[in-house]
Amino acid sequence: MKLRIRTTKLGKVRFTSHRDLARMWERAVRRIGMPVATSEGFTPRPRISFGLALPTGAESVAEYIDIDLREPLSDDRIVGLPAELTAALPTGIDVLIVAERDQRAGSLQEVVTSCTWQLWSPQLGSGHHHDACRLLEATTLELDRERKGKRSTDEVRPMILDLRVDLTPAGDRLIAELATVGRGLRPSELARLAYPDIDPLDVRVLRTHQWTDHDGNRRDVLPCELPQPTVVDASPVEVLA
């Protein structure tokens, strides 16, 4: 049996890395005694795979994890699994939905073509976000960036699929859909282009969707009701919990 799981990563836990996340999951599945299949070889590892890495510091309501089981779970257990896993994972990582994965489904890296992000900062107002949307008018956008220690100048305009401004309960935010195929464009890289006057390190980001392509139509990897509110700031409750 193969599962695909959608989770959040919100609040303080946003500062953990992709590697950290892998360890958290390995412990969580052991804690609840999930019969996870293990890899072959000298040091067997549980068969858990993670989708596109979320940058350390970013938040998300659309993280995906694939887990292969060595024996099927009962329907009852599957129904209770989101709550069971959430309890075994750190605060801020909530399991939103657990689905059985088609045997033929591609890996997360293969199927996801773009992601939607929210960008905001205490230093940014509505006007900045509206200005940022004008990047769509450009026919070409060059960006100097460094990847794996290599500097290059890349044409990134094709990676920006959409930009708009949404009013959220926490104020206006930039909503950006960025392609993930090829070298992609990171939200922090977009922030450099969109808000040239502020330090990109001061721009907060939240991933809200990972999209797959079905004959030209994009679809959430696993659609689900998002937790309310979907805009998150470290609440006083969390801080003093």
Added chain:
Amino acid sequence: MSSLWTRVEPLLARVQKPARYIGCEDGVTTPRHDKLPGGGAVAWLLAYPDTYEIGLPNQGLQILYEILNERDDAVAERTYAPWLDLTEQLRSNGVPLFSVDTHRPASDFDILAFNLSSELVYTNVLEMIDLAGIPLHTTERGPDDLLVIVGGHAAFNPEPLADFIDAAVLGEGEEVVSDITAVVRDWKRDGRTSRDGLLRELSKIPGVYVPSMYEVVYDGDRIVEVRPRFADVPATVDKRTVADLGEWPYPRQQLVPLTEVVHDRLSVEVFRGCTRGCRFCQAGMITRPVRERPAEQVRTMIRDGLRRTGYDEVSLTSLSTADFSDIEPVVKGILADAQLPGGCADTLTISLPSLRVDAFTVGLAGEVNGAGGGRRSGLTFAPEAGSWRLRQVINKLILEEDLYGAVDSAFQQGWTRMKLYFLTGLPTETDDDTLGIAELAKNCVAIGKRYTNRASVTVSLGGYVPKPHTPFQWFGQNTRAELQRKIDLVRTATRKVPGVQLKWHDPAASIAEGLASRGDRRIGRVIERVWRDGGVFQEWGEHFSLDRWERAMALEGLSLDWYVYRHRDEHEILPWDHLTAGLHKDFLWGDWQDALAGSGIEDCRWTPCYDCGVCTGFGIEHVVASPIAPAGGSQGTGQDLARGGEVPVTLLPARRQLVDSPNQSVSPAAAASAESGVTV
């Protein structure tokens, strides 16, 4: 009641490894600062003066965290040394040191309590005191300032920190933290009047040393007297010791970090104390007597701990885990429990650190390894010295045949690599002894080649640093140059030997460690200078430089020759003589003389008491499930000594030896003994 989180959060986007500073570990308790009305609860900020990765797994800190939070009148949170990048951010943004639990500023607490596991962290202690926003010197602090307390192994000579700390706790913290809490609680209730009055009250608690209540009288370089300032302040301070480990099954909820740390696994302490009597080993000397945890409790703590944490690795910790009376049944029990539903039999790894060097031990390691499904990692042995003669001097009574037996058995069971720990710069060490290290390594590889072509041995060489409260506290440490020369001897002798790799500690760091270990109050100004000069994270090779220390010594008109390289004589008043781990100075001196005569001493756990002073002095005794020495554990038993006696030993008269070889070797990592071990 204030959280700094909203001010800390933007800074975390600018630092490496921000997960070090978020807390959120599994197992944390919700700190309740409002336990007593009007903020009457005593708030402890438990601090580890090194990075989160190193500090988080520290069991001592976690134990106190739980014990304090369980009390009705105390609350505890944790903090770790911020890395340089965050320190810079904190300073430039005016943000003080904060707790990782609820991100409260240090000033919200009553006590800043440091766990000192080594001496090279002293400059970090100063850094954290400064970041906490209180005056660096105790004399400048007022009633509203944090109380700075230190504990842990290095606190057994807190004199170099005397200018900066309000109190030091000697020995085990489980009980004394409650005594301190009670005194501070009453003081707060009575309106936080005089800080001096509080310190004086604290100085009456057994195990608590308040440096400012003592005056040190010098005659030139020498100390003539350390005298209490008041009649009700005790002349000597004894360490605290928990009589029965079984009453303290802590931590009950070991913290599981969200990010990678040095020991990322469950740890269960199986016993405390060690009486094998290795003379270089401060940990062994200051933690006597041996107190074993009941085997049943060990098994329960492991079973429940694995389930709760989700770890699939457990480490059975102690100074010499194979000496635990019930080691075999406990290991079998753990493996049986792992087979039960919800257990993790297929991936379980059991680590047995600090194992003895003998075939029995390797058998045990093999058993653990074969039965569990977990990975097989390295095997480590710690013969510590290159010749039987020198091993008698240091009382690490491992015969060459013990080592070869262990190594043979390990290769036979499929290990292909092992690590050997040695110290160099030990008392009476000659070049033959040093070269013996290379010889042993060579022979071990030769044994391995009988089983596999891949056989290899890594020699880890540390420069010996004499520590207070050990028989070697009188010994003049080898100079940096001498240590380097000895390391080079081994390097040359092993360079062309296939299968032998050599790693060594920086001898320069051993010198700074030696200075801080046996320093007196005057060294405080040196530590302060090194800190002001930017010398933090001195345990990190890339941040250490002996130049800073030498410069500071010169500016203070002090000399390394006097503090580090000089042999002390019997009648010298040592800076820590008024502090005691229970060992009589006579006993230590006698043991030092025996060492120089090359004569070993037995393990009093299984042989008659030789009255070192600890049990008799404190009215406690060994808690050991078996009165018989473990199978194969020849070291430290009578029979072993008899065999050892056959080895002809000729030594120069002790005194001459000391005078004639001023440049013996020294090494930093006496503490390495604690890390020597076997991981299965």
